[in-house]
Amino acid sequence: MFRLSPVEFHDSPIAGRGVFARRQFRPGDVVVAFAPKQERVDARHPQAITAAETRLTLLSEERFVIIPDTSVHGGWLCNHSCDPNASVFSDGEGRVQCTRPISPGEEVTVFYGWVTHNEPERDPCHCGSPRCRGFINFDLSDEDAEHAHVLEDNRVVLEEVLERRLAEYGAFLRSIGQEQVQQAIANTLVRMKLRKPGSVVCAY
Helix, strand or coil, rough: CCCCCCEEEEECCCCCCEECCCCCCCCCCCCEEEECCEEEEEEHHHHHHHHHCCCCEECCCEEEEECCCCCCCCCCCCCCCCCEEEEECCCCCCCCEEECCCCCCEEEEEEECCCCEECCCCCCCCCCCCCCCCCEEECCCCHHHHCCCCCCCCCECHHHHHHHHHHHHHHHHHHHHCCHHHHHHHHHHHHHHHHHCCCCCCCC
16 A cells, blocks of 8 residues: 655755654654665775765764765755754664654754864854754864873863863753763764874864
């Protein structure tokens, strides 16, 4: 039997095209596959590094990068919101899953969680939420890195000024159920401390 798709794809007031619910979704429901047609490559492969520049890729299982076939609509079209109603899960083939009730006609939004290095205003946010932070990306500067210290046992100690900043953002992430972004921040900070002088750390 023919089944109506639970979502549709059309122009979004946030940006470009978006994903919109055609039925009610409850927390825990899978809304849409991240990329119904995709390629999975080793995260260390040059193709994965190049594809990451599109900001459409998804790191899966810490080993693979999912590269969507953009000729086929999927969850990769979900727009960012600072108050999202869904989340992207990267295990397996990747999926977008509801985190709070979504009504028919409502846009399905996710939190991108991008972390950048010395690009504080790289990604302006247009989500329109009362909780909008103004920018999609959370930026770590060289000055931030000066307030972090990697010990011989690989523990990271933060000075108070950076600890306060990360605590404030961490509280925001917990309030929207996106605590996993804190790991990306920690990873980026360590990579900044270990990089060669003058080099730039690739953003997540």
